[in-house]
Amino acid sequence: MSTIRILEPTVANQIAAGEVVERPAAVIKELLENSLDAGARRVTVDFSRGGKARMIVEDDGKGMTGDEALLSLERHATSKIRLAADLDRIATFGFRGEALPSIASVARFTLQTRPAAAPAGTEIAVNGGKLIHRREHGMAPGTRIEVANLFHPVPARLKFLKSDETEAAHIVRLVRLYAVAHPEVGFLLREDGREIFRSPGDAPLLDRVREIWGRQVAEEVTLMPVFERPGMRLSGLLGKPGVSRGTRQDLVTVVNGRPVDSRTMAFALTESYHTLIPKGRYPLAFVFLEMDPAWVDVNVHPSKREVRFRDEAKVRNFLIESVLAVLRARGDEGLPAETVPAVMPAAPMAVDAPSVSAPVSVGSAPPAYVPPSAPAPVSPAHAPAVRLGWRLLSRLREERAVFETPAGLAVLDLGAAHQRVLYESILAQFTAQKPVSQPLLVPLSIELEPLPAAVLKERLPLLASAGFDFEEYGRNFWRIQALPAWLEPEQALAFVRDLLAEMARREGDFGRPSLAYDALAKLAVNKARRKGDSLSDAELMELVQALFRTAQPGTCPRGRRTYVEWTDADLTRRFG
Ligand code: ADP
Numbered sequence: 001m002s003t004i005r006i007l008e009p010t011v012a013n014q015i016a017a018g019e020v021v022e023r024p025a026a027v028i029k030e031l032l033e034n035s036l037d038a039g040a041r042r043v044t045v046d047f048s049r050g051g052k053a054r055m056i057v058e059d060d061g062k063g064m065t066g067d068e069a070l071l072s073l074e075r076h077a078t079s080k081i082r083l084a085a086d087l088d089r090i091a092t093f094g095f096r097g098e099a100l101p102s103i104a105s106v107a108r109f110t111l112q113t114r115p116a117a118a119p120a121g122t123e124i125a126v127n128g129g130k131l132i133h134r135r136e137h138g139m140a141p142g143t144r145i146e147v148a149n150l151f152h153p154v155p156a157r158l159k160f161l162k163s164d165e166t167e168a169a170h171i172v173r174l175v176r177l178y179a180v181a182h183p184e185v186g187f188l189l190r191e192d193g194r195e196i197f198r199s200p201g202d203a204p205l206l207d208r209v210r211e212i213w214g215r216q217v218a219e220e221v222t223l224m225p226v227f228e229r230p231g232m233r234l235s236g237l238l239g240k241p242g243v244s245r246g247t248r249q250d251l252v253t254v255v256n257g258r259p260v261d262s263r264t265m266a267f268a269l270t271e272s273y274h275t276l277i278p279k280g281r282y283p284l285a286f287v288f289l290e291m292d293p294a295w296v297d298v299n300v301h302p303s304k305r306e307v308r309f310r311d312e313a314k315v316r317n318f319l320i321e322s323v324l325a326v327l328r329a330r331g332d333e334g335l336p337a338e339t340v341p342a343v344m345p346a347a348p349m350a351v352d353a354p355s356v357s358a359p360v361s362v363g364s365a366p367p368a369y370v371p372p373s374a375p376a377p378v379s380p381a382h383a384p385a386v387r388l389g390w391r392l393l394s395r396l397r398e399e400r401a402v403f404e405t406p407a408g409l410a411v412l413d414l415g416a417a418h419q420r421v422l423y424e425s426i427l428a429q430f431t432a433q434k435p436v437s438q439p440l441l442v443p444l445s446i447e448l449e450p451l452p453a454a455v456l457k458e459r460l461p462l463l464a465s466a467g468f469d470f471e472e473y474g475r476n477f478w479r480i481q482a483l484p485a486w487l488e489p490e491q492a493l494a495f496v497r498d499l500l501a502e503m504a505r506r507e508g509d510f511g512r513p514s515l516a517y518d519a520l521a522k523l524a525v526n527k528a529r530r531k532g533d534s535l536s537d538a539e540l541m542e543l544v545q546a547l548f549r550t551a552q553p554g555t556c557p558r559g560r561r562t563y564v565e566w567t568d569a570d571l572t573r574r575f576g
């Protein structure tokens with residue numbers, strides 16, 4: 001028989017910690033939010049080994065008396081709300097009173113704090129939820145919290161942490177988001193005492209983005225005017241037309257000073273740009289929305305950044321109208337009527353390229369990722385021609401062709417067929433373990449966000465085996481010295497950004513080479529341009545031949561059908 005017991009507070013806190021602090025960056029988030037809630041004007045964050053060894057958050061906020069400090073470590077102790085009704089109008093970050101006790105239960109935790117009015121401060125040390133000491137401590141007004149040996153009291157959780165670099169990247173991204181969201185507060189972020197960035201307090205937004213997010217990003221955005229509606233105000237920076245990302249990484253949305261994820265806002269922004277950037281990609285934006293806190297629901301999940309609006313449609317419309325107004329006003333700066341995806345080379349390049357009968361190149365417009373020099377393992381010169389018996393009857397629109405087949409009639413989708421051929425040829429290079437690499441005369445340089453940079457570092461061997469040669473030459477700055485033969489230098493930067501984003505999103509898959517190569521090839525193929533209309537008949541037949549030499553001629557790498565066939569019996573049946 002089981003006995004029901006009340007959990008010891010430490011155990012309850014450790015369980016709560018499982019929700020609140022999933023990784024070091026989550027600890028920093030809670031501490032930062034407390035500092036901001038305490039009215040800090042300056043916040044310093046320092047961390048070691050991705051935050052696993054040590055994290056320090058120091059502020060000049062209002063501090064706590066000794067008794068308040070002790071109370072702050074009790075579960076559900078909060079100075080921020082008193083009544084359930086207050087939950088409807090939360091203007092502060094914290095309100096659950098769970099963070100400090102949770103963190104203190106899974107680490108070595110030292111709190112030093114002093115209100116300006118008190119003659120001295122207090123130091124409280126806790127280890128794994130057990131009070132070690134409380135004593136007087138001389139210090140300037142404010143609060144300093146140090147969290148060391150995160151998860152040592154609960155070793156099972158240690159193994160869920162990623163590499164130091166990945167965890168560090170999450171911390172950097174988080175502090176950047178908060179720094180950009182809080183113009184009135186000066187932020188200093190350090191790793192082992194080395195400065196990563198310092199946000200200039202009260203500087204114009206664009207300058208702050210340059211300091212915090214880096215020069216490249218700052219060059220890709222421009223200031224938008226302020227828009228107002230009753231109860232709402234919108235301001236920020238918008239990406240220049242044509243600039244896009246494969247993920248929402250640079251789609252920063254801030255609501256009432258809180259960096260948030262909002263599907264509604266992300267959707268509204270992406271929609272507004274829909275004619276300016278390729279489908280499936282995201283614009284860049286740093287957007288600040290201010291509104292009555294009663295209209296915003298932040299009480300969604302303690303560790304998530306998701307936010308809901310009481311009136312989602314109103315927010316969505318406001319954003320779309322405002323952003324469209326900006327984009328239309330810029331129209332005369334020469335917005336292309338039909339935007340070419342950023343990853344594609346300028347159209348004339350592809351069209352003028354000489355037609356070379358490279359095995360996977362389809363006609364005079366070489367597919368985006370297969371320069372004519374790309375040597376493919378499945379070369380028609382060496383591979384036996386398949387006796388298919390397909391006879392070309394006619395072209396159908398631009399991207400289809402109709403064939404008479406031994407069984408009946410088939411319609412081929414040229415784009416899908418081309419993608420299958422290309423995909424298998426790239427994959428074959430990987431599995432042959434001899435990717436064809438093209439050294440670059442002039443290396444490409446790329447500045448990466450901390451997270452993609454960390455992913456890159458972890459995946460260097462994989463990328464090398466795929467034909468890339470990366471060299472680090474500064475924090476988050478990389479040089480690309482060589483590319484796989486199937487990747488055009490013009491498209492390399494955009495491709496690498498997308499690839500790293502994909503790798504970050506599917507961490508697990510990329511640990512297994514076969515899945516990694518598969519994803520890499522799919523990504524490459526996905527960008528391949530289909531130009532069926534420019535194929536000569538001979539090239540078209542070559543494509544069909546190549547298709548039927550692949551392992552799965554029936555579908556493209558993403559599962560779309562490459563052709564549909566009606567047998568004579570099918571046709572007879574149709575005639576009834
Ligand atoms: P919550 O933020 O949800 O109230 P926390 O556990 O994060 O809960 O913090 C508990 C309390 O400790 C806060 O309500 C606040 O009164 C106090 N506190 C925490 N951090 C600070 C700080 N940096 N400066 C001043 N007071 C703080």
Ligand code: MG
Pocket residue numbers: 030033034093094095097099100
């Ligand atoms: Mg808090």
